[in-house]
Amino acid sequence: NAGVTQTPKFRVLKTGQSMTLLCAQDMNHEYMYWYRQDPGMGLRLIHYSVGEGTTAKGEVPDGYNVSRLKKQNFLLGLESAAPSQTSVYFCAIRDPASTDTQYFGPGTRLTVL
Amino acid sequence: RKEVEQDPGPFNVPEGATVAFNCTYSNSASQSFFWYRQDCRKEPKLLMSVYSSGNEDGRFTAQLNRASQYISLLIRDSKLSDSATYLCVVNGWDDKIIFGKGTRLHILP
Numbered sequence: 145n146a147g148v149t150q151t152p153k154f155r156v157l158k159t160g161q162s163m164t165l166l167c168a169q170d171m172n173h174e175y176m177y178w179y180r181q182d183p184g185m186g187l188r189l190i191h192y193s194v195g196e197g198t199t200a201k202g203e204v205p206d207g208y209n210v211s212r213l214k215k216q217n218f219l220l221g222l223e224s225a226a227p228s229q230t231s232v233y234f235c236a237i238r239d240p241a242s243t244d245t246q247y248f249g250p251g252t253r254l255t256v257l
Numbered sequence: 258r259k260e261v262e263q264d265p266g267p268f269n270v271p272e273g274a275t276v277a278f279n280c281t282y283s284n285s286a287s288q289s290f291f292w293y294r295q296d297c298r299k300e301p302k303l304l305m306s307v308y309s310s311g312n313e314d315g316r317f318t319a320q321l322n323r324a325s326q327y328i329s330l331l332i333r334d335s336k337l338s339d340s341a342t343y344l345c346v347v348n349g350w351d352d353k354i355i356f357g358k359g360t361r362l363h364i365l366p
Contacts, residue, residue: 175352186358187301187344194352234300244289244348248300 147171150235150249157225157256165220165252167235175238176218177246178202178210180231187234193218225256260284263345263357271365274335278360280345281327289348290321292330294341295359301344304330332362340364 151166167176178190179202189202193212207229209221222229235249263280270276282290290307305312307319307328318331332339345357 177354184358187356189354192352232298238354240352243306245291245303245306246301246346246354248302251298251300 148235148237148247148249150233150252152252153250154253155255157222157254159226159256161225162221162223163225163254164222165233165235165254167218167220167249169216169218169237171237171239171247172215173237173239173247174215175240176212177236177238178208178218178220179234179236180204180229181234181251182231190220190233225254227256230254230256261345261347261355261357263343263360265358265360267361267363269363269365270335272335272337275331275333276335276362277329277331278343278345278362279327279329280357282345282347282355283326284347284349284355285323285326287347287349290328291346291348292317292319292328293344293346293356295344296341304343335364337364337366 147170149168174195177192179187181187188204190208191210193199196215199210211219233252236246238246261282292304293301294304295301305314307321309321311320316333320329342359342361344359347355
C-alpha cells in the first residue's frame with residue numbers, strides 16, 4: 145500500500161465535532177473510494193470518485209461529505225460527528241483500465257465519544 | 258439473495274491441511290473477481306484475481322464458475338501465516354464493487 149496514505153491514523157472526537165480525513169495517492173489512479181468497516185458488517189462504501197472533480201454516493205453516505213479537488217487527494221468530512229460513526233475508515237484506489245484491482249490505505253481508526 | 262455471500266466461518270484447520278472457501282454472487286453481469294486477504298486491524302490486500310480459466314499462485318488456486326455464479330479459493334499445505342480473513346470481491350460493469358463479509362480462517366499448530 146505504499147501508493148496510498150491516510151491521515152490521521154487515529155483520532156478521538158467528541159459528539160458534534162467535525163474533522164476531515166485525507167487520502168492521498170501517488171499512483172495516478174482515476175478512481176478513489178472511502179469505506180467504513182465495523183465488526184460483523186464488512187466493508188461498506190461511503191462515497192467514491194471516478195475522477196478529479198467528481199463524487200458519488202455509496203451505500204452509507206449520510207453524515208459524510210467528500211471532495212476530490214485534485215486527482216491525487218480524496219477528502220472525507222464529518223461535519224457533526226456521532227458515536228455511530230466510530231469505525232475504521234479505509235481509502236482505496238483503482239484503475240479499471242489496467243488490473244482493475246483496488247489498493248487500500250492503512251486505515252484511520254476513529255472513535256466518537 | 259445477498260449480492261455477495263460468504264460463509265463467515267471460522268474455519269479451524271490444522272497446519273498442512275487443505276482448505277477451500279466458496280463465494281456466491283447474484284449479478285450475472287459482474288465483470289471482475291478477486292480474493293483479498295485481511296489481517297486483524299489491517300487493510301485488505303489483494304491475494305489474487307480470479308479468471309474464468311482458473312488460476313494458481315503457489316499454494317493458492319482460484320476458480321470462477323459463471324454458470325453457477327460462484328468463485329472459490331483453495332489453499333494447499335496451509336501455514337500458520339495463512340490465518341486471516343478472506344474477502345471475496347466482485348466488480349460490476351457499473352463501477353460498483355461489492356465485498357463479501359469475509360471468511361475467517363484459523364490455522365492450528
